[in-house]
Amino acid sequence: MALLQDLIQQIDDPALRERILQETDRLAKQKKFGLVFEEHLPECTPLYDVPVRVGSKVALKTGAVSDFYTVIQIDDDDVLCDHRETHEHVNFKLNELVVVAEFGEAIYPTLRQLDFVENAPDSDLWHTLIEADNYHALQLLEYLYAGKVDCIYIDPPYNTGAKDWKYNNDYVDSSDNYRHSKWLSMMEKRLKLAKKLLNPEDSVLIVTIDEKEYLHLGCLLEELFPGARMQMVSTMINPANVARAGEFGRSGEYIFFVLFGNASPSRVILDREWVSSKGRTHTGNIRWDLLKRSGTGATRKDSPGGFYPIYISPENGKIVKIGNPLPDTISEAPQIDNLFCLLPIRKDGSEGRWQWSTTTLANGLAEGRVKVGGDKKRGFTVYRLARAEYEKVKKGEFEISGRGINNEIIVDDIKTDQVMAVPGDIWKIASHDSTQYGSRLLGNIFANKRFTFPKSLYAVHDAIRFFVANKPDALIVDFFAGSGTTLHAVNLLNAEDGGNRRCIMVTNNEVSVEESKTLTKQGYQPGDSEWENLGIAHYVTWPRTVCSIEGHDVNGNPLKGSYVGSELPMAEGFKSNAVFLKLGFLDKTSVALGRQFKELMPVLWMKGGAIGRCPILETEELPDMLILADNKMAVLIDEVYYPEFDAELAKHPDIKTVFIVTDSESAYREMIRNYNGKDCYQLYRDYLDNFRINTGR
Template identity: 40%
Template sequence: MRIMANINETISEVAKLNPELARQIQKYVKDHSYGLVFEHNLPEAVRLYKKQPAVGDTVNILAPRGKKETEENSVPWCVKYIDNGVAYLEHDGEAKDVPLEDICVLVSYRDVIYPGLKEIDRVERGNPEDPYHMVINSENYHALEALTYAYAGKVDCIYIDPPYNKKDTKDWKYNCNYVDGNDQYKHSKWLAFVKRRLKLAKQLLNPEESVLIVTIDEVEYARLALLLEQMFPDAKIQMVSSVINHAGAIRQGEFARTNEFIFFVMLGNAFPAKLQSESRGKMEKIHWDTLRRTDVSSKRGSSKGGTAQFYPIYVNDKTKRIVAVGKPLTPDEDIESVPHKEGCTTVFPIRKDGLEMNWGLLGDVVMERASKGYISVGKYLPNEPQKYSISYLTSGKIEDIDSGKATVKGYGKNGAVIAVYEDIRAMPPTTQWDYQSHDAYRNGTVILNNILGSRFSFPKSVYAVQDCIKLFVRDKQNALIVDFFAGSGTTLHAVNLLNAEDGGHRRCICVTNNEVSEAEEKKFVADGLRPSDPDWEKYGIVNYVTWPRTVCSIEGHDVNGKPLEGDYGKPSKDIDLGYSLPKADGFKANAVFCELTYESAWPIRLDNAFNAIAPILWMQAGCQGPIIRKIGKSYLTTDYYGVLFDYGQASKFCEKVKNTPTIKTVFVVTDDQRRYSNMCKRLSGIEVHRLYETFLRTFEICGEGGLD
């Protein structure tokens, strides 16, 4: 949709002739809705269970331990004063005295906050000069606001996988509550939720050349498309359909879903690279489909399967080749009535649970394709109803062989062709992806389960994420990638894999909260637990999944310390990506795990305030080397950045910076604009940032819209 883009272009032209008229038109447009119109559901809010309540805070009173919350627990109370561990609260003329342990701070996105970062853990297997990845435990809206101070206009790629807003699941929260699939405002809530975050993401992206990548399914893809076009009117936007599950997710009365959608929002000069098989491998074996139908609607006797595709296939037990097919059976004929052939096994399309299905091809077509090697007999399965697994090449794959896209390298002992795809030249990516390495189960779930066990459902294929990112940062060895819906941490894993392939030093910043699932939340509440309790927090996603995966994948072992098996360059026997990278070798990478904190503006000692913002300064300087954690009497430096605390030492500080060529960023503590401007002149070519003398004021977040 280009409505808003056209209006803004028109206003720009009018402004050249009549600025006052342009302002009036702009005001009219601002007061009226155009493009994608939805209820914004303001204000969105989040509970800060770990923040110590202070006078003036808005709080919720928590439900008694072991009890479910009611509407009363959503009432916002104001803290009037605190005495001896008890908070005195007021709301709409009513007053209550409540122990501090029974209340939690509630922050709206309109409220002013003072963010800090607290380091929790780190893993170091890279070189000392290598930059660190970051995993940040935080509600992503406030984390994004904090990131805009460090990386406004500097991010090369943002990859996100936001909640899909499915009708049959509660997989995300709005205003502290899970959104029910039957909520009549679910789409408006989702749009408001996503728009606020995209608004901040846009500030992070480099306008000259960067990309926003968003994955989604069919529930919200149409609304997301309109939202992206409205928010990024000058960007090139394309949508790719990507197969992630060949078998298809079966849904009653609907098409089985095999794919998801990927939006690429390309800013400035960004465009997808032409990739050879380095993304997919030098050779990829051709994909075989199972000959037995998989969907229940194609079972024996169904109208979809018909009566001509349930028949016996005779497999020679020595050659493992199909020698004949029998006549089709009607639904009432017993399979035991079928004659057997000597030296052969009679095979019918029957599932493990005994359900009789249909074959995917007519009998004469099976014999014709078998003669050309396009049918493959697999393992002998003596204890299953179907005694041999049988696969076939679809018409599309046969066309690839006939046209030369796929090359026949030979024939197996069972007579089936051995065919592969070989890349001859770099080709532009298409808008339809069907790559075996993108299979979400084999290269997402299985990879994660081998590291952590069954801790997370439906992770992305690490190769799918890697390929998305690689299209735009292949030639950017020091690119900065951000994922603020980090989930299980696949994006960071993919960046490490990409760096290992080409020796890059790309950085990834992952943001995710520490929520538990709806089912876990119910159980923990029944057990008398509350958020922020250790036995609750340790099962939150960032503590239980994201960070453990990051550490284990870098160090090359599972959560029990056992070396990981397999090779990233060979995801399966059918896929060879053209390189070898044993998973047990891990990655030469550094990463730090932090938690976003919410600081009180007063009363706070300056050394405590500096300690809260120290990791933010380090992050802004590039996440390299040690963190300057304390206030110096004059100035402090590392090999990569410095902080001038006493302006009286400015000359010595400048000399130190100029003599350390690796220092690219400095911070000057001053409330005086003239002093700050002077330092900018004296340190030409260096990024100079001002820190207010109260420190926290520098990173004050002024509520929604405060950064516009």
Template identity: 35%
Template structure:
């Protein structure tokens, strides 16, 4: 096209040039540039448990799902079918067919409760067993522009039958493999984009088989977003490929252009920490040199909390070392070595300000430290993630085995901390976010989100969607037994019921159904500050001050200190880069102590002396001068602790719109209304099957439904003052609905069933 446009510029006739140029412009607007692939239509989805009625669209359990039939007659257990292809008529048993939906057909979804994990929490996750396209259509109604983050790990299309199209596994021999995958993904991503908030992020795990195609597809579907690629080194031992053993996969972060959405790990708090008492031989470090910096600091001996400071003292004033009347310990800057009266780093007024700012801390051995705090900032999100944290064997396959107590039949689960870090990059400042995963697999996203909530006190909720397919091998084995999808024995082996839900339930409860507690530990993402004593080592086999330069270099090399600038006359050497130092001449200890004063990063000291008495004195002086130091260590949490969060598990079903309009399917629509009201509490507690109730109000005040218009006044008096409540009104009259709606203070008022039916009738088009 660019070549043609250049040739157009060479046309000398102005009118002809303009005419052709305008026509080319129209062609460009209609023509797809970049990624071109077959749009496979239709994609057909099995509905195994749907009610078969006359005019239902069905397929044969022993046939291809793409060979479709329309139900003509039903006679008890037999059914007469007409082929959609050649109009031929066949008769089969009713239990030999199942319902199907073409993409684009209108659907009227319902959620059937399957199970509930109740941990008495105000955080409830949702798991939906369904084909994800129809589930996404439902979520577009429930959560339009309300999802803060979508994380998906779709099939990688490796050719090893890792996914199905039209109910058939796609293998490497399928010439349409790539275009089927792209068509499959495009339909779902077109729906997903309507769910994201304005600053929401889409994260997709993918590998080399489709990453290039996927990036171009994302650019087409999300023109207002940018795609950032992160390399995740998840398989350090390497796998696959005749020429290259792959050790990596990718995480694609799709974020709105011009918005700062991604943030690395938060860094705040302690930047430095050092002893509060001054040391060294300078007179300014003694009471007589700086009397205003000598006073008591009061510490609660039980909690080590700083409670205040003692009175101002003159340079010769006497002072009490006994506990205060409140029982607080008085701590003075007095040397433990020689009882000399030293000084604090700050005068009394400055010290009070530091205490008020929580910058002074007392250690278990009652030494005091000053903490220099940094402002909150974030590390950048780097484009290459590596390390044991992302190992899919250790934190994916092995973790799943710990959760189930045995090897789980699920290939290539994602490493928990890969998902954790990806979610944290988007959500660390969004503690009440909604997260969606519509390729939920083994349930790693819920696990990672629960761990993130536990680490930072968040109340984020996840919505997981997964089908209940079995592997090809398992499917063939079950078919030999005469079993097909929809049979209880088949369904219990499906991914949702055998892996996703059990894993989610076990990790929330911290134990399996048989009562066995889960073994192992999570890394919480937090760090613990552990107080450590500086290591002082005597090199008693040599008198350092007698060594020449060459021997000194050999000695420092022995203990891992750099040889740079070591000379024969060097009495000591400080290697701050490696946090080490060495004293050769034990008679130069005063100069050595002045040199290391304040260098709190030094942790390892080597004293080259044969004099053990001198070594002990030097060791005490070093430890008094610098005190202890703090190291940061990853905090761990046992899997057995579980998470105080709930999980509602549903199966997607489809309703007859006429029955909906007549109010006959209220209980099946109720979970959808529960989700729209924020998915709070146990949805099973909303059901009332015993009587025709005039209205329903949830216990937590998040949801209210008026079922009988003549009870409006009573209903209004009960719900109008409840904050953040979502209200549904069942009425056939549009005029009556708007009249009732106008009397509520909230704007979250919707009409049933008209709103529901209208939405799903309109949203039946292709995307």
């Protein structure tokens, strides 16, 4: 395609050139030059909490969610429906139906608090778990945190064919000829929304995957994020090696890191297993390099100014003088009595060069960045301390304990069992074992097996740590939350370094294939409490969150053991808080009329930064204003009371977020004109416009 556009630019006729460019642009939008898959497979989601009304789009709870009807009439429990394709009129019972939303329709989401855990009442930090289809949750998160997220970590379904994920509410298995297209279509929709959450100046998207889809995923990521930098890491997750008939055993998987803006992995303190003790880069000690150049560009002719003599005292190895570069025609330096004359002669006897000029060498001596090894019998070797290594000394990673004969700094070596480094792209780390530190760790919390193939807590902890170690207030999102490992890992990071990082997790509440069969035989349907209580959000993710924060198992017994590396006892839990929310949907007309403010409170709380405990209105009658100092937010509900609101707001300078309910744009602008430094929003326009504009995506 690029070649075609280059050729078009050579057309002399500007009108013809522009017309052909327009046509090729249109063609490019229709045809992918790269990853090709079915993009327009319909994707729908059941909304069990939304009441069935006349005009609702519905499907059978036990049928295909994409096979839906329009409700024509409701008579007690009898519902008359019109099939969307055949227009056949069919009667159903009310409890057989569920409201359906097609992706791309305008939605007006809300959040309802289900539960919370508070183990740090003095802390403003609150994590959130949202029970929802993650597409709709991402639409809400875009409204709340567009461009504000520092890190997204996701462990999506791997599409192994083992019914580990659903498309249109049906499990996708290996017999589905379109399972790869469905998986890519599902991922593309969500990654497009995720892109809008990430801070374009400095953020990272981390995606784990195995060999079933890593090629497709890599192409998709490159296509969706053309301006980002991407790297794939190979990581061992099962040292025991899972045998596969007719194939090599499986012991690893892959992690894609997509870096935006200035994002890059930070150097952090790592155990020795992360880096080779044989390499030059990460010995655990300060690294001195040879002053003599090696490898490419190492001959005298490559840099004639680098061929000069260094005069060294043979008695103590002190550099006494730095000679001038020798003319091209001269190969021998002038001798000085009682001094050893050292030239950059290579092992094969050819003329080499020093890496530094005479001026740089002199400056290096003054800074303590030059030392001499050897003796007069074996000969001398000059070493230099590279600028990057010298910066480590200046930052205090190494402590200067003295100076040598050439003023070279002498440092105390750091602990040899640890090293501060950025590792390579092959990770073989014992604590990343998903059996030992995933399945068995969950076994420490649950009395029975509630989740298959959980990630190692430390594998997630480490992947995130490289990018948020220097961001103590980072916002981290996981919209394939699974068992809740990401929030657990963020709490561990905060406990280790005193950080205040916040985590938002999203998961649906699906039950396993086996559980759904059992529940169906017992006469239960999705939406029934018996069904919902066994869903992943209620049965796994939230209980794990509560237990890990409070330090006990599901039976109330103290957790056993300590966290690897930090030795923090698991029974101590974490000084942390979290709230469990469920995504629902509002009627836009009721919102516009101010009839659903109470239902919007958790959304406004999250938009204000989720500071302090989520506020709840206990009465149906709305107050004129809300000054929520503990949440650092305020809401003017009746604009008639603006003077009183403004006076109250002046008493609380720490309030950061202000919501004004008014239909008048000019009145809103007038009311907020003195609120510099605060985040201000006009209700309900800000909310309604956002989700109306997002229609059709």
